[in-house]
Amino acid sequence: MKFRERLRGKRENVKHGIWRAVCAAACAMILSACGSKEEEIPMGRYADREVKMPGAGFEYMHSCPDGSYYLFGNDVDLTHVAADGTVSSDKWDWENNANIHVKFSYGVSNGGAVIFGYTPMFYSDEEYEAYAAEGDSRYLYYYVSEEGDRHPLELYGPDYRKATNLEEFAFAPDGRVYAASASCVYRINVESGETESLFTTQSQVREFAFVGDTMLALDKDKVYLYDMAGEKPLEDNSVLNEFAASHQSGRIVLAVADQASDAADNQAAAAVDGDNSTVLYLACRTGLYRYVWDGSVIEQIADGQMIALGDSQYNPYALQILDNEQFRVYFSGNYMVEMYYDETLPARPSKELTVYSLEENGRVRYAGRLFQKEHPDVLVKYETGMDGDNAVSREDALKNLNTRILAGEVPDVIILDDIDMEQYADKGILRELDDFLAPYEEEGILYQNILEGMRMTEKNKIYGVPMTVELPLYLGEKKYVNDMQGLDGIIAGAELAREEHPEGPLIDTPFQENLFNIIIPICLPAWSKEDGSLDTESLTKFYQAAVRLWELDSEGLSEEERLKWQQNLEDEGSDLTNIMFVQYEDYYNIGETWIALGYLKNAWYGITNLHTRMENYRDDYSYYKELEDEAVYGRMTGQAGNVYRARTITGLCEQAPEPDLGEEFMELLLSDGMMQKWWLEGQFDGGIPIRKESVASILDINNHAFAEIKGWNANDISQMYKEIFWPTEEELQWLFDTMEESNCCYRTGTLLEETVREVGFRVLEGELTPEEGAKEVERKMAISMDE
């Protein structure tokens, strides 16, 4: 008995001992992890430098294994840039006589052979009709050999139809040519034109690469593998497919570094594994990646946020592997960078600037990229609530943002487009900007009237600054729009125009939504009374006006015509808040629009075609002046006076982790350089800057640089020219004065607008009368106000 007790006691002791040892080990591990050892910052990361292009107008790059590359495009010669930078161009004088109008898709071989698609010139209706009979927008193809022999390619094959457009070409290392249409990959015999269908794809293949006998064809979300020797499709590579599927926004470009190949001398440095395995490099917006062929993982070697790849302004078009672990990337917009490994830069910047916006904003991403360049020690994290790759709704995105704020993860800078600024200001999330803006006010740099329009009535403070504004504008024949004031003025003009033109559209509103896009911004600020309650009388009048305008517009169109119009525009993906003025023979909409209502955005003077998109200042004037004295323009007014539409409203957060960096970022956005980018160059959807000197920079443009504009007739793609009428000093002064007068802000993202639109559709459909509609809005807003 005693022995048993002693034995039990010993067992207990052993058990306790084990427990104590385990506890001690756990404590030691925890303590060692929490040690105060100083963290060493690892050094080295990829950086980039811009490469000066040998000319303008290039649209395509082919990289050669020897480090040289070819550039090509529609209106430019085939240009070769050797590895040492020597530029040589191949003059194609013969092209003018080859009946080539516009070149579209290209493929170049390592030796300089070229294949391209084009649309032809037509010299008679018969020629056009013969062409159109087999597909009126199909491409023809041309082949130029390395030796300069050239001939049109008449493609044929059992699975090839002439109406099929080939958008992508590639020369394989063995000299064979592959091409891709929207749903198929072909092999082409460039001598005979025989075209053989190899396999089908889900969408347009945008990139080809070759690893030994294997061809890789990458479409939007999948990599297709094809055995060129065995002439059969290969099994999917799940690693590559997963990568493609998760990087659908923007393009992915590929480059192969094969140590076993003849090109090993030049590319060995890039394939750093030290063995003979083939390494595939992939570049896309999120960064540069390396994949050892047939491996199970894709490794990121450069973060897109810290190099040019992350710039949403450009899409990568080609990737080239250079010596010393360097890479060359060619982007859309004829922009090229070289990426190199810089050991002096910290692997991860020590500071972080977080910028948040609900939707992708190109100008913010571009500014982030500039900021990153100027501050190598700062990582600019640009986060969007709805990034397009997922189905996150606006409400879900706002909830996510609020959850983050609740958890203390506050961004430094917040873009308030489509976000209810007042709520965030009320809750102390946003910082008041009066102090920040004081120096700008003292020196009169910004339009103070625009800033005053942003002042919140209750707190009398400014919490958000728009980077650009858009001005409501009407444009049309004098008899309809002369001195058109208020909603009644718009209705009166529309009624007169309808009387004289009983058929066709009247104002450019194919969808009910377009009508609201035009008239809500000029009325919304008038619907709230001083105490914040809804002015139902004004809202009723608004609905009455909307119903009348919709009736007038619908009177000239049958249901079928409207549906056809809507379908055309959906296919085009047009933004109809821009003014369109379609009284010319070359427009693509049905019917005629007699009153143009919209928003003036930018002063872009590059002309692409004669479609009458009236979004830019100079084009507006050019077109409207063709009507000479018959046409007038002016500020469109609704129920609120002197409204401007605010865009890229930027705020700083009160609890921002890096408040100074946030301020610097805002200063960058407000700088003259950035403002001119979207005002004069029309980039990132344009907009009139709120910086006075930037708006005035329109005066510095050489007005006589162009006397006429070149375009193509939308019907037969024939070339045509139109005279340019540059704005006079008086007209420019009108613009400056109108900017000075604008003091009533229209912001998106308010519950009131959302509700008015939602109920408005029912009013236009006749489900509710305007009075009922206004009451419905009042009821919904009453609950919101009570909340």
Add this chain to the structure above:
Amino acid sequence: MKGKWRFRWMNRRLLFLLPGFAGVMVFYLLPFLEVVRRSFLRSGNRAFVGMDNYNAVFHNAAFVLAVRNTAVYMAVGVPLLMVISLLLAMLLRNLTTKRKFVSAMLLPMAVPAAVMVLVLRILIDRQGAVNGMLAGITEHFASLPVFEGIDYLNSGWAIVIVLCSFLWKNTGYMVILWLAGLSALPKEVEEAARVDGANKWQNWHYIIRPGLSGTTFTIGMLSVLQIFKSYREVWMVAGSYPQENIYFLQHLLQNWYLKLEFDRMAALTVLLSLVLLVVCLCLQKRLEQNGG
């Protein structure tokens, strides 16, 4: 010695309970305590405001409206669901083909919310099937006044529509629970009562009803929870600001979340939890009194 052994045994039991309890602590109790703490703070600067948030909630007109609607919805919806499902269960109880009926009644549970909402819209839209049918009837009979259509979701009918969809979706499930409760009752007792001359009412009143008290409690609680869950369909059909009769507490919470009213949300959550706790305790006490 016996006491020591018992203590050790208790310790071991506690050890087994520890993982589950830790999970409840980490994922439920501690966050809830944080919510309680925040209900006394201002959401922006987190300053202590005492009972201000609770006062703000009680004086909020939207809160009063939401509480009233939720209470009405519950007071009507829960008993209706329980009674209808019990009646159906009693009818099905002795049927040999009850399985087929039960399977059919479970179908609404399998219908995704989005599909249900779509069907509802097709039926009750102003230009929907129900209005079309009624208009057809009035056209057929010249003596009837012209039917102009009802906007069901934007009129007093909205609460009826919501109740109907709630009953349609949940009745089948509740019938199964009732059937399970009924099948657990000893048949011998009922048979003995019938032999002794008890009629159907007496059988129900003295044997079945008391025997179902445990099931009643469970079904009651589940019905209350289902009422809260049915908010998703209401939101999908009528949005964040529906007709005022179907504006529930969840609408208020959801909208407050979007408006960053975290302080009021915290106060309301604490209040709701207290109410639910009291309801549960009362029901349990009632159950215990009935010997359930």
